[in-house]
Structures are given as structure tokens and as C-alpha cells.
Amino acid sequence: MASLNPAMNNLKQPEMPVDPLAQLKSILLTEDQQRIAELEAALAELKAQLSHKAQLIATLEPVIGEVLEKKIGDSKDEMARSLAPVMGAAIKRQIKDAREDVIDALYPIVGRMVAKAVAEAMKKIIANINANLNRTFKFSRWFRQQKARLQGIDPAEKVLADAFPFQLQRVFLIARDSGLLISYAGASQSGPEHDEAHIIGGMLTAIKSFMETSFAGSREGDLNEIEHSEFTIRINSGRYTYLAAVFSGVAGNELDEELRNLHIRIHERFHRQLRSYDGDNSRLQGIEQPLREIIRTTQHIDHEHTAAS
Amino acid sequence: MNTLQLHKKICLLGTFGVGKTSLVRRFVYDKYDDEYKSTIGAKVSQKRLVPLENSRKELIQFNFLVWDIEGVEKATPQVNHYLLGAHGFLLIGDLTREETIGALPAISEFARKIAPGAPLVLAGNKADLAPDGSHTAAVLAEVADRLSAPYLLTSAKDGRNVEDCFTQLGLLIAE
Numbered sequence: 001m002a003s004l005n006p007a008m009n010n011l012k013q014p015e016m017p018v019d020p021l022a023q024l025k026s027i028l029l030t031e032d033q034q035r036i037a038e039l040e041a042a043l044a045e046l047k048a049q050l051s052h053k054a055q056l057i058a059t060l061e062p063v064i065g066e067v068l069e070k071k072i073g074d075s076k077d078e079m080a081r082s083l084a085p086v087m088g089a090a091i092k093r094q095i096k097d098a099r100e101d102v103i104d105a106l107y108p109i110v111g112r113m114v115a116k117a118v119a120e121a122m123k124k125i126i127a128n129i130n131a132n133l134n135r136t137f138k139f140s141r142w143f144r145q146q147k148a149r150l151q152g153i154d155p156a157e158k159v160l161a162d163a164f165p166f167q168l169q170r171v172f173l174i175a176r177d178s179g180l181l182i183s184y185a186g187a188s189q190s191g192p193e194h195d196e197a198h199i200i201g202g203m204l205t206a207i208k209s210f211m212e213t214s215f216a217g218s219r220e221g222d223l224n225e226i227e228h229s230e231f232t233i234r235i236n237s238g239r240y241t242y243l244a245a246v247f248s249g250v251a252g253n254e255l256d257e258e259l260r261n262l263h264i265r266i267h268e269r270f271h272r273q274l275r276s277y278d279g280d281n282s283r284l285q286g287i288e289q290p291l292r293e294i295i296r297t298t299q300h301i302d303h304e305h306t307a308a309s
Numbered sequence: 310m311n312t313l314q315l316h317k318k319i320c321l322l323g324t325f326g327v328g329k330t331s332l333v334r335r336f337v338y339d340k341y342d343d344e345y346k347s348t349i350g351a352k353v354s355q356k357r358l359v360p361l362e363n364s365r366k367e368l369i370q371f372n373f374l375v376w377d378i379e380g381v382e383k384a385t386p387q388v389n390h391y392l393l394g395a396h397g398f399l400l401i402g403d404l405t406r407e408e409t410i411g412a413l414p415a416i417s418e419f420a421r422k423i424a425p426g427a428p429l430v431l432a433g434n435k436a437d438l439a440p441d442g443s444h445t446a447a448v449l450a451e452v453a454d455r456l457s458a459p460y461l462l463t464s465a466k467d468g469r470n471v472e473d474c475f476t477q478l479g480l481l482i483a484e
Contacts, residue, residue, distance in 0.1 A: 178318040178394025179353070180374060198316065202353030202374045209390040210350050279316040279396065 166249040168298040169231070171291045172201055173266065175277055176242050179205025182277065182284060185291035204244055208235070238263045240274040245294075258294060265290050312360050312368045317482055319373050319475070320392055322416050323401035324409045325380030328434040331465035332401065333377045336475055341466050348379045351391045358476065363483035371479050382412050384419035392423040397478045401432045402449060404439035404462065410449050417456050428481035431460035432474050437467050 049055040072079050095102050170186040181201030211223045222242075226233040234251065236243045236259035243259050266287065267274065273283050321329040330348055334340050337354045353376055360370040376395070381388050398420050402410035410433065417429055433439075433449040439462075446462055453460035459477055461470040 175394060178374075178396070179376075180316045180318060180394070198372065198374060199353055199355050202318075202355075202376065206351040206353055206376070206391065209393075210387065213387040213390045279318075280313070281316065282314065 166247060166251050166255075166298070168245060168247045168255075168295055170197075170246040171262075171294055172197065172204070172244040172246075173287065173291060174201045174205060174242055174244060175274075176237065176240055178279070180277075180279055182241060182274075182281060183288045183291055185288060185295050187295060204233070208242075234259065236260055236263055238267060240271075240277065241266070258298075262290055262294050312370050314370050314372065316372045316374065317396040317479075318376060318394055319397045319399060319478060320376045320378055320395045320420070321399045321401060322378060322381060322420060323403075324382050324412050324416075327380070327401045327403040327406075327409050328465050329380075329401050330377050332399075332432065332434060332463065332471055332474075333375055335465040335468055335471045337375065339468070341468075348377055350379060350387075352377045356475075358479050361476065361479050361483055363480070367483070369479075369483050371482070373475065373479070381416065383415060384422075389419070389423055392420055395420070395424040395427050397427050397482050398424075398429045399432060399474055399478060400429055400458075401434050402445075402452075404433045404435050404443060404445045404449070407445050407448055410445060410452055413452050414456065417458075428478065429456060429458040430474055430478045430481070431456070431458050432463045432470075433460065434463050434465060436462040436469060437464040 049059050168187075170184065172181060173183040174181055179202045181198045184197040184201075186197075207226070208223045212221060222235065222237040224235055226235075230248050232247055232251070234245045234247065234255060236245075236256065241263075243263055245255065245259055247255070270284055270287055277284075321333065323329055325347065326345065330346065330352070331341060333352075333354055334342065337356045353374055356373050356375065358371045358373060360368045362368055376391060378388060378391050398417070400413050400417055400420075402413055404410075413431060420427070420429070431449060431453045433446055436446075439445060449460055449462075459481075461474050461477065463470040463474060465471060
């Protein structure tokens with residue numbers, strides 16, 4: 001009797017042996033085996049990506065921005081703490097390696113900061129000038145203005161000088177040729193500052209020599225003023241020495257006159273020693289006195305002026 | 310005995326790259342830097358020497374204002390200006406470059422014109438790079454003899470004879 005079931009027919013054919021367990025496995029697990037094979041392939045690909053630097057970067061690149069953004073959003077302080085130690089070094093390195101790029105990047109920001117600082121400073125100046133103008137009708141103010149006029153000082157210059165109060169910081173008396181410091185007086189007379197004065201005397205002379213020989217051409221001339229930051233150095237040259245007065249604020253014309261008179265007084269008393277000056281400051285006892293006086297006098301004038309304003 | 314305090318202007322002269330700035334750095338700060346930075350114009354440093362005794366038994370302490378002047382081979386108005394009022398000169402040659410020692414007589418000539426009485430001391434620098442008894446040391450000795458000036462073989466790198474150069478100059482000025 002022929003069977004209608006082909007499987008039964010197969011069971012009856014001894015020339016084609018079949019492992020029933022394998023057949024059962026095949027029937028039950030084919031789908032799982034395919035999935036395992038797919039997973040193994042995916043795992044191998046993932047391993048390859050992790051071990052291959054370029055592939056890993058390519059994989060992480062699209063999400064790294066988002067990860068950082070999330071981390072910063074979640075805990076800004078923690079991120080700042082972690083990154084702070086390397087930021088300083090990274091900035092220094094970048095400035096060293098690509099200075100021009102850094103300047104280009106900072107230029108607009110710094111420009112705005114400078115503009116803001118200048119605007120603030122201008123506001124202060126305007127406030128000072130306004131305050132001075134408001135006092136214009138006070139009798140003492142009117143009297144001082146008239147006095148300034150009689151002395152030939154421009155009232156506008158006077159207003160400007162009031163806005164930037166003059167303060168004489170230091171006065172140096174320096175040998176004209178050698179640049180050796182003969183005497184010095186400063187608002188503060190601390191040791192190291194006084195010691196440093198010898199180098200300042202030398203460097204001032206070097207700068208003066210450089211300017212006078214480099215830019216004078218065929219004409220002989222003396223350097224009269226150097227400006228740096230809020231400080232100005234006014235120079236008064238004599239025959240054997242020169243005086244350098246360091247001050248802040250606006251100096252009126254009277255400073256030149258004061259320095260000239262000071263120089264004359266010093267030369268009247270010490271001209272013999274100064275003519276043969278050879279680095280021996282013990283032969284010039286008392287020469288510092290007029291320098292101290294000019295510092296004291298200008299401070300006195302300044303205080304008097306402040307008190308009267 | 311009273312110690313006389315004297316301030317003196319000392320000028321360092323020599324052609325480019327002989328090690329003037331390095332000698333000053335070693336003398337003033339006891340430091341050395343391999344990097345070469347060309348000096349523009351002049352730079353002034355200061356150092357007080359230990360008190361020295363002259364032949365008259367006077368004790369003198371010098372405060373040296375050391376003018377490190379840019380490399381020169383001949384007189385220029387600017388360099389002449391820097392040399393005004395100098396009390397002593399340290400003329401420096403490089404023991405690894407003979408021509409820098411050969412330039413010293415011409416340099417001494419214009420220095421002596423500006424400051425006639427100021428003594429000279431010659432220094433053959435970079436002695437650490439030159440072998441003992443080198444030809445350049447012999448050339449330096451010959452130049453020093455012609456100029457009637459003492460000389461020393463110095464090294465700003467290892468510090469040999471640097472202090473002695475300035476002391477030698479101090480002793481000459483003290484006389």
C-alpha cells in the first residue's frame with residue numbers, strides 16, 4: 001500500500017539514511033542559528049571598529065558633540081573642574097603654535113574690551129571736568145583761574161590738568177656721558193627701589209643715546225620726553241648731568257621751569273665736582289637735598305590744590 | 310679701614326655672537342642660556358664686586374654698571390655715544406672663530422679714542438669648546454700683548470674666569 005505521506009515514504013527508504021536529531025534540530029533551530037551567525041558577524045564588526053582607531057573615531061564623531069553638550073548641561077562645575085588643569089596649558093600651546101590665529105580670534109573681543117575701557121575712562125574724565133565746571137563760579141575757583149590767566153596758563157589746560165592730577169613720582173640726577181646715577185629721590189625711599197635706580201639711570205641714558213643718534217640726523221638735539229602707560233619722563237639736560245622726572249597726570253609748563261631751576265641750583269653748588277665726576281658719590285654730599293625738596297614741594301602743591309578744589 | 314664706594318661704567322665690546330650677553334648673564338646672575346639672542350642697542354646691568362685693595366692699601370668696593378653693547382666691528386655714531394664716560398672695557402673674542410679675535414685691535418682703537426684712560430681686559434670666550442693650547446688662544450695672547458692688556462680664557466657656559474675678568478678690570482681701575 002502506497003502511503004500518501006511523503007515523509008513516511010522517506011522513512012521507508014533505507015538507501016538514504018537521515019539523522020533524525022539533526023533533522024529535528026534543523027527544523028527547530030534554523031532561525032536561531034541564522035540569528036547567532038548574524039550576531040557573530042555584528043560582534044566581529046564592532047570589535048574591529050573598537051580596535052581600529054580611525055573607525056572608532058568615525059563611529060563616535062557624530063555623537064561626541066551631543067555627549068559633551070549633555071554632560072556640560074548636566075554638570076557644568078564637574079566638567080570645568082576636569083578640564084581646568086589642561087586648559088591653561090592648551091591655551092599656552094596654541095598661542096605658541098598659532099599666535100596669529102589666536103590674535104585673529106581675540107582681536108574683535110579685545111577691541112570691544114578696549115573700547116569699553118576707553119568709554120569708561122572718558123566717562124570719568126567728563127565727570128571730573130563737569131565737576132570742575134560746576135565749581136567754576138565759586139570765588140576760590142574764579143580766583144585761581146584768574147591767577148592761572150595772569151601766569152599765562154591756558155584755562156582749558158588747567159581744566160585738563162585738574163582732571164588728570166599731576167604727581168611727581170621720582171627724580172633722577174644722572175651723569176650725562178656715563179649714565180651713572182648721581183642722586184635720586186622718590187615718593188617712597190625703599191632699598192631695592194633705590195638700588196634699581198642705578199640700572200634705570202643707565203638704561204635711560206642708553207635709550208637717550210639711541211634716540212639722539214638714530215633720529216637726530218645731522219642736527220644735534222636732546223630727548224625731552226618719554227611716555228609709557230600712565231607715566232611720563234620729562235628730561236632736562238644740563239652740561240654735565242641731566243634730570244629725569246617721572247610723573248603721572250598732566251604736567252603744566254611750570255614743571256620744565258621747576259626742573260630748570262633745580263638744575264641751576266645743583267650746578268651752582270656742585271659744578272666743580274660734577275665736571276670731574278668719576279663715580280664717587282661721596283664727594284657730592286647733600287646733592288640729594290634739592291631733589292627731595294622738589295618731590296616734597298610738588299606733593300605739597302598737589303595736596304594744597306586738592307584741598308582747595 | 311673705610312671702604313670707598315665707587316660706581317663705574319664698564320662696556321663690553323666684541324663682534325656678533327662672541328658671548329657678551331652670556332658673560333654678563335653669568336657674571337650678574339650666575340646663569341647660562343644656550344639660546345642666542347642678538348642684542349640691539351645696549352642693555353645695562355648692575356653688580357657690586359667684593360671690596361678690592363689697591364697698591365695704596367685703599368679698600369674699594371665697585372658698583373659696576375655693565376653696558377652690554379650690540380656686536381660691533383667698527384665705530385658708529387651710536388656705539389661711540391654708548392662708550393662715552395666708560396671707566397673700563399672688556400673686549401671679547403670667540404675662541405672658536407679666529408676672526409673675532411682679529412677684530413679686537415680695531416675695536417680697542419675706537420674705544421680708547423672715546424675713553425682714553427680706561428683700562429682694557431681681553432677675554433677669549435667659549436673656552437669650553439676650544440682645546441687646551443689651541444691656536445686661537447695663542448692669537449689672543451699675541452693681540453693682548455700688542456694692546457698691553459691682560460687676557461683670560463673664559464666660558465660663560467661653565468663659568469670659568471668670568472668673575473676674574475671683571476675683578477681684573479676692577480683692580481686696573483682701582484690703580
